[in-house]
Amino acid sequence: MHIGVVVNPIAGMGGRVGLKGTDGKVAEARERGASPRSPDRARRMLTRLVEHDASIRVSTAGDPMGESLVRVAGLDPEVVYEPAGDPPAANDGTLDGGPSDDGAPNDGAPNDGTTEDDTRYAQALTSDDDTTAAVEALQEAGVDLVLFVGGDGTAADVATALEGTGIPMLGVPAGVKVYSSVFAVSPEDAADVAVTFDRTERREVMDIDEDDYREGEVSPELRAVASVPVADALQSSKQLGGGTVEALAEGIARDVDPGVTYVLGPGSTVGAIKAELGFDPSPIGVDVWRDGEVLVRDATESEILEALGEENVIVVSPIGGQGFVFGRGNPQLSPAVIRRCDVSIVASRSKLDELSVLRVDTDDPELDAELRGWTRVRIGAFETRMIEIV
Structure with a gap:
C-alpha cells in the first residue's frame, strides 16, 4: 500500500x-x-x-x-x-x-x-x-x-x-x-x-x-x-431536513427553566426554538440566552464560555442525512463548552426517521467516548425517542 x-x-x-x-x-x-x-x-x-x-x-x-x-x-x-x-x-x-x-x-x-x-x-x-x-x-x-x-x-x-x-x-x-x-x-x-x-x-x-x-x-x-x-465508517452527504418543528419549538420554549443559560446551536430546527423564545436568531450561528435575554448573538467559543452560568444547557439538532450532533457546522460548541453543559438534542420526526444513529466528532476522543451511547432526542412538544450515538 x-x-x-x-x-x-x-x-x-x-x-x-x-x-x-x-x-x-x-x-x-x-x-x-x-x-x-x-x-x-x-x-x-x-x-x-x-x-x-x-x-x-x-x-x-x-x-x-x-x-x-x-x-x-x-x-x-x-x-x-x-x-x-x-x-x-x-x-x-x-x-x-x-x-x-x-x-x-x-x-x-x-x-x-x-x-x-x-x-x-x-x-x-x-x-x-x-x-x-x-x-x-x-x-x-x-x-x-x-x-x-x-x-x-x-x-x-x-x-x-x-x-x-x-x-x-x-x-x-x-x-x-x-x-x-x-x-x-x-x-x-x-x-x-x-x-x-x-x-x-x-x-x-x-x-x-x-x-x-x-x-x-x-x-x-x-x-x-x-x-x-467502500466502508461503513464514511459519512453521508448533507441533506436538508424536512417536516414541521412548531410543536417542538413551542414545547421547549414552554419548558425553559429560570436561571439556566441556554446555548442554542445553529440550524433551522433550533432556529425555530429561538424564534419561539422571542428573538431574531443569528442565521447559522450559536446564540446564548437566559431569562428572556440574549446574552450573546452569533457567539464564538470564548464568548460562550464567558457567558455560561452555574447551570447550562446546549440545545442542538443533528445534521440531516449525516447525524452529526457535534463536529460539523458548530465548532463553537467546543469540548470546553460541552463539558460545562448538559446536552439537549432536538430534531423533527422526519429528520430522525432518516437516521439510524447519531455521531460526534469533537476533536476530543475522550469526550467523544463519553458522549456515545443511547440518548433521548426530543421530537415534539412532549414526545421523545431513543437513538444511539456511535
Whole structure:
C-alpha cells in the first residue's frame, strides 16, 4: 500500500472564532486568535496509520502540507511537492534551531504537537493551487490512495486533480462544514479504512458558498463525483431536513427553566426554538440566552464560555442525512463548552426517521467516548425517542 497525504493547514480555523468557515477569512481568523485544527487531526490519523503498519509507504508534500506531521508519526515520507507559499517558522519540524515563542531554544526536533508548532503552521501560506499541484505530484508518484485533511473546498480540489485517474481519495474531516460523502467519520476511521478497503465506489463532493452560508442560506452544490473506498465508517452527504418543528419549538420554549443559560446551536430546527423564545436568531450561528435575554448573538467559543452560568444547557439538532450532533457546522460548541453543559438534542420526526444513529466528532476522543451511547432526542412538544450515538 502506497498512501499519499495532503494537509490543508488552515482548514477549520474560522470555526471556533465564529466565522462559519475559513474561505477568504484567514487573516480575520488569525486576528481573532484562531488556532489551526488540521495538524492535530492529521496527527491522529497518522498515529493510527502507524499502529496498523509502521512500515507503510507514504508520499506527501513539504511543510506545511504534511512532511513534519508524517515524520513525527514515525514514518519516513517521500516528499513529492514543495508548496509555493511561505513555509512555517521555527519549531515547526525544521532543524533550524530557532527560538520558540516563549524564548526557549528549538531543540531541532520535528513538530512535536505543541500549540506553538500548530500556531506556526497556521501562519504558513498555501493555496488551492498548492493542493492541486501536490495531488498531481502524488499521482505521478504512483500512490494507491490520497488521504487529505481539510474540508469540502479541499475535497473539491483533490477530486478535480484526480479526475480520470482512477485513484481513490478519502478525507480526514477538518473543515467547519463538511457536507461531502468522501470523508471518514473521524481521523482514526480514515486510517482504518485506508489500510483495510478492498473496493471503491463513486461518492459526492459537495460544497457551499461560505458568504451565503454566513447569511443563513445553506444550498450545497455538487462539485464532483470521486472514487472513494467502500466502508461503513464514511459519512453521508448533507441533506436538508424536512417536516414541521412548531410543536417542538413551542414545547421547549414552554419548558425553559429560570436561571439556566441556554446555548442554542445553529440550524433551522433550533432556529425555530429561538424564534419561539422571542428573538431574531443569528442565521447559522450559536446564540446564548437566559431569562428572556440574549446574552450573546452569533457567539464564538470564548464568548460562550464567558457567558455560561452555574447551570447550562446546549440545545442542538443533528445534521440531516449525516447525524452529526457535534463536529460539523458548530465548532463553537467546543469540548470546553460541552463539558460545562448538559446536552439537549432536538430534531423533527422526519429528520430522525432518516437516521439510524447519531455521531460526534469533537476533536476530543475522550469526550467523544463519553458522549456515545443511547440518548433521548426530543421530537415534539412532549414526545421523545431513543437513538444511539456511535
